[in-house]
Amino acid sequence: MPDARRFKINEKYVTAKVIDGEVIIINLANGLYYSLERTGALAWVLIGSGYSLDESADILSSRFSAPVEQVRNDLAKLLDNLLGQKLVVVVEDIPARPQVALDPPTDDPYETPILNIYDDMGEVLALDPPLPQVAIENDSWETDR
Amino acid sequence: MTTPGISLIIPVYNGGRYLREAIDSVLNQTVKPREFIIVDDGSTDDSLQIARSYGSTLKIIAQPNGGTAAARNRGLAEADQPLIAFLDNDDRFVPQKLQRQVQCLAQHPEAMLCLCRARAFWSPEVPENARGDADLTPQFRPGQPSTWLARREVLERVGGFSAQPECHFVDGSELYLRIEQAGCPVAKIDDALLDRRLSLSNKTADSKGHLDGIMTLMKRRLDLRRSLA
Numbered sequence: 433m434p435d436a437r438r439f440k441i442n443e444k445y446v447t448a449k450v451i452d453g454e455v456i457i458i459n460l461a462n463g464l465y466y467s468l469e470r471t472g473a474l475a476w477v478l479i480g481s482g483y484s485l486d487e488s489a490d491i492l493s494s495r496f497s498a499p500v501e502q503v504r505n506d507l508a509k510l511l512d513n514l515l516g517q518k519l520v521v522v523v524e525d526i527p528a529r530p531q532v533a534l535d536p537p538t539d540d541p542y543e544t545p546i547l548n549i550y551d552d553m554g555e556v557l558a559l560d561p562p563l564p565q566v567a568i569e570n571d572s573w574e575t576d577r
Numbered sequence: 578m579t580t581p582g583i584s585l586i587i588p589v590y591n592g593g594r595y596l597r598e599a600i601d602s603v604l605n606q607t608v609k610p611r612e613f614i615i616v617d618d619g620s621t622d623d624s625l626q627i628a629r630s631y632g633s634t635l636k637i638i639a640q641p642n643g644g645t646a647a648a649r650n651r652g653l654a655e656a657d658q659p660l661i662a663f664l665d666n667d668d669r670f671v672p673q674k675l676q677r678q679v680q681c682l683a684q685h686p687e688a689m690l691c692l693c694r695a696r697a698f699w700s701p702e703v704p705e706n707a708r709g710d711a712d713l714t715p716q717f718r719p720g721q722p723s724t725w726l727a728r729r730e731v732l733e734r735v736g737g738f739s740a741q742p743e744c745h746f747v748d749g750s751e752l753y754l755r756i757e758q759a760g761c762p763v764a765k766i767d768d769a770l771l772d773r774r775l776s777l778s779n780k781t782a783d784s785k786g787h788l789d790g791i792m793t794l795m796k797r798r799l800d801l802r803r804s805l806a
Contacts, residue, residue: 447785449792454799456792465795556795559750560720562787 435485438530439511439520446519450477453535457519458557465553466519471496472545474534475510479520482530485511495534496542503542510545517547580679583660583726585610586652588645589628590618592666595700595774596627602669602772604634608676612636612658618648624666646738646748649722653737659729663722667700667774670723674770678726681764688764689731690756692717693724696769700776707777715769720750723771735759747790754794758801 441448445461455473457466468476471492478488489504496503514520585603589596603613615628615635619642628637640651649663660682662675678691685691694715699708718724722738735755738748757763 447788447792449789451793451796454796456796456799458788458792458795467796467799550799553795553798556750556754556798557791559753560718560747561716562784 435508437522438482438484439479439514440482440523441480442518442521448476448480448519459517459519461518463551463554463557464517465550465556466517467548467550468545469543469548470540471543472510472547475507475545476514477532477534479507479511479514481532482523483532487529491534492542495537498542506544510547513547517549580608581660581682582611582658583608583662583675583679584612584614584652584656584658584729585662585664585675586614586616586649586656587664587666588616588618588648588652589620589624589666590642590645590648591620591622591624593620593623593627595667595776596624598669599664599666600628600631600635602671603664605672606670606675607673608679610658610662610675612656614638614652614655616640616648616652618642618644644740644745646740646744649748650737650740653732656729661725661727661729661732663725665721665723667776668695668723669772669774671770671772675726677766677768677770681766682726682728685762685764687762689728689761691726691764691766692719693766693770694718694768695721695724695771695773697773697775700774703775703777708775711775717765718773719753719763720747721771721773722749722752723773731756731759731761735761743793744790746787747794750791751794754798 446457446459448455448457450473453470453473455468455476474492475488478491485504485507489500489507493500493503587599603610613635615637617625617628617637617639619640625639628635636655638651638655653661664670674693678693681691682688695718696715697711697713739751744751
């Protein structure tokens with residue numbers, strides 16, 4: 433079934449940065465860190481930019497010459513994970529297909545995107561937490577982890 | 578017992594507003610540093626004049642603006658004592674800070690670094706309604722060099738602060754992780770010996786840049802972990 437939902441990064445709690453082809457994600461609400469490598473990092477950029485599941489699958493399938501059904505299934509699982517961890521949220525107000533410039537293609541093959549979750553990296557944040565304006569909020573917001 | 582000498586380093590960039598409080602908190606220490614270095618990192622305010630008003634008490638170094646890490650490294654290069662302490666130009670030591678940390682390192686000769694807790698306080702000029710509900714409970718902040726008393730040899734062994742742009746907000750954390758990764762024992766004092774100022778200038782500091790820096794450190798940590806796997 434076509435999936436035209438669009439998404440955005442859950443900016444209230446989540447910050448992310450792509451570094452050398454890997455996206456590092458911090459969830460300030462639960463103190464967990466995440467990473468997505470290579471294909472996963474591209475998927476994050478697309479989904480976080482407002483591309484739908486189907487649009488993202490088309491782009492990645494074309495880029496890697498991978499079967500679109502396989503990519504779509506992989507992305508559907510990834511999206512379930514991202515939504516479950518509340519790293520992205522569904523948005524209703526992005527009617528048009530967004531435009532985002534991905535890094536130029538490399539020789540890397542297609543890989544099933546895996547959301548790596550780390551619960552032992554909080555010490556890096558604890559070394560010198562940002563000052564109060566980004567105080568970690570431990571309210572009733574909970575993940576499904 | 579002869580107290581080992583301390584080189585104290587304050588980097589300052591346009592920090593004239595609070596610099597006197599920082600300097601005076603060092604001069605009021607119950608164990609005073611043998612060497613007191615101010616590195617003016619190209620300030621355009623009155624920081625340099627304020628530092629000079631203390632006369633020969635302070636060793637003043639002026640350099641073109643290069644960032645906090647570069648200023649701390651310059652101070653380190655000039656320092657000649659076996660123990661090294663840092664203080665940010667808007668923070669304050671409590672009077673026993675250096676004494677307690679010297680005692681701690683004497684009791685733990687294996688430790689290369691002594692940490693204390695930092696107690697945040699709102700700078701008086703910050704209006705009540707701008708303060709929010711920040712948790713001011715004293716915290717260990719190992720990434721804040723103002724909470725350290727370090728043996729000079731550990732800083733020489735692992736190298737100084739990273740002046741890379743991506744470490745701009747996390748140069749202390751980055752160096753602390755290297756000290757930890759080098760297997761250097763760290764001692765802790767469970768008391769707040771540093772008063773850490775929350776002001777409008779650092780309240781509005783680039784939190785995005787800070788979080789970007791943390792993500793950079795995490796990426797390096799992941800890469801290191803993979804390389805060791």
